[in-house]
Amino acid sequence: MINLLVTGSNGQLGREIRDLSSEYDSFHFFFTDIEELDITNKTALQSYIEGKDIRYLINCAAYTNVDQAEENEDTAQLINAVAVKNLAELASNNNIIPIHISTDYVFSGENFKPYTETDSTNPQGSYGRTKLQGEELLKETTPNHIIIRTSWLYSPFGKNFLKTMIQLGKNKTELEVIADQIGTPTYAYDLAKSILKIISHIEKDNNFKDYGTYHFSNEGVCSWYDFAQEIQLSAGNKCKISAIESKDFHCLAKRPHYSVLNKSKIKHIFDLEIPHWRTSMKHCIHRMNN
Ligand SMILES: NC(=O)C1=CN([C@@H]2O[C@H](COP(=O)(O)OP(=O)(O)OC[C@H]3O[C@@H](n4cnc5c(N)ncnc54)[C@H](OP(=O)(O)O)[C@@H]3O)[C@@H](O)[C@H]2O)C=CC1
Numbered sequence: 494m495i496n497l498l499v500t501g502s503n504g505q506l507g508r509e510i511r512d513l514s515s516e517y518d519s520f521h522f523f524f525t526d527i528e529e530l531d532i533t534n535k536t537a538l539q540s541y542i543e544g545k546d547i548r549y550l551i552n553c554a555a556y557t558n559v560d561q562a563e564e565n566e567d568t569a570q571l572i573n574a575v576a577v578k579n580l581a582e583l584a585s586n587n588n589i590i591p592i593h594i595s596t597d598y599v600f601s602g603e604n605f606k607p608y609t610e611t612d613s614t615n616p617q618g619s620y621g622r623t624k625l626q627g628e629e630l631l632k633e634t635t636p637n638h639i640i641i642r643t644s645w646l647y648s649p650f651g652k653n654f655l656k657t658m659i660q661l662g663k664n665k666t667e668l669e670v671i672a673d674q675i676g677t678p679t680y681a682y683d684l685a686k687s688i689l690k691i692i693s694h695i696e697k698d699n700n701f702k703d704y705g706t707y708h709f710s711n712e713g714v715c716s717w718y719d720f721a722q723e724i725q726l727s728a729g730n731k732c733k734i735s736a737i738e739s740k741d742f743h744c745l746a747k748r749p750h751y752s753v754l755n756k757s758k759i760k761h762i763f764d765l766e767i768p769h770w771r772t773s774m775k776h777c778i779h780r781m782n783n
């Protein structure tokens with residue numbers, strides 16, 4: 494049996510891993526969220542794992558409110574960076590492989606082609622800055638790690654753009670949505686499946702050496718405006734979507750204009766097949782309706 498600790502498991506990604514866990518007979522999961530295990534508490538982390546022989550730690554815990562992070566950078570930094578250092582030390586001292594999730598918002602958005610793992614980072618806001626610090630602390634603390642940067646995550650759980658759009662679309666006749674931010678939506682279910690496949694791959698390969706940073710999203714490219722339109726269509730809402738520019742939408746945090754991720758590395762190393770974002774979006778809405 495391989496023991497896995499999942500932190501932040503009441504969030505979008507954690508809930509999807511929970512739902513898939515019964516399909517993995519050889520994995521034993523310890524699902525935790527802040528009430529059971531606060532990742533900012535170093536002592537609690539060490540005592541939680543005592544006697545559990547944890548082999549992998551999937552960190553789904555994060556401070557994910559992008560706008561609020563502008564006003565609460567200290568809290569965002571504590572959860573997205575300082576606590577990641579705690580997890581990295583825990584992993585390093587206990588022979589645990591950490592699988593940590595990061596974001597497309599570590600990039601400036603000035604690229605004109607999909608970002609690779611080696612492209613320079615330059616976050617535009619507090620959330621991206623603290624997530625980048627977390628990546629750096631993990632890298633310098635434990636070499637045997639996997640960092641997966643993903644983008645525009647949604648699921649039937651928690652708070653996300655897809656659920657916001659379905660809700661607003663039911664009650665409004667028109668919505669204005671930004672068309673000059675380009676990226677790729679990621680269905681948390683597809684990411685969760687891939688994470689579990691990556692762990693299975695590492696377990697099978699006695700000589701696994703490909704630790705490091707990877708990019709994952711669904712296939713395809715769109716703007717928030719395109720995504721919103723497809724969501725309304727698939728959800729059967731009649732709401733009209735109008736395209737606006739970022740400068741005309743009031744919010745606290747600056748977001749990248751372009752944050753498409755190049756997924757060649759993760760697909761090649763772990764032999765992953767990734768669905769197109771439209772296919773996955775329909776799967777998610779279907780699940781929500783049933
Ligand atoms: N959401 C997105 O669009 C994207 C997310 N990501 C990254 O993917 C990962 C998963 O995101 P997602 O599932 O959306 O996140 P969510 O915000 O849905 O879930 C995060 C979970 O972590 C919990 N948490 C917060 N602080 C702590 C703590 N100190 N100790 C333990 N748990 C804590 C939260 O609890 P509570 O709700 O009580 O705060 C919540 O249950 C994160 O690393 C995120 O940065 C990357 C790209 C896009």
Ligand SMILES: Cc1cn([C@H]2C[C@H](O)[C@@H](COP(=O)(O)OP(=O)(O)O[C@H]3O[C@@H](C)C(=O)[C@@H](O)[C@H]3O)O2)c(=O)[nH]c1=O
Pocket residue numbers: 557558559560595596597598643644645646653654657668669670671674717742744748
């Ligand atoms: C609700 C709404 C949002 N928008 C815009 C604002 C923003 O630029 C974009 C997305 O808004 P949201 O606030 O839902 O998403 P945001 O918080 O920017 O989502 C980000 O979350 C973090 C955690 C990540 O890591 C990123 O990958 C990304 O998914 O849509 C509109 O244009 N019209 C609207 O009615």
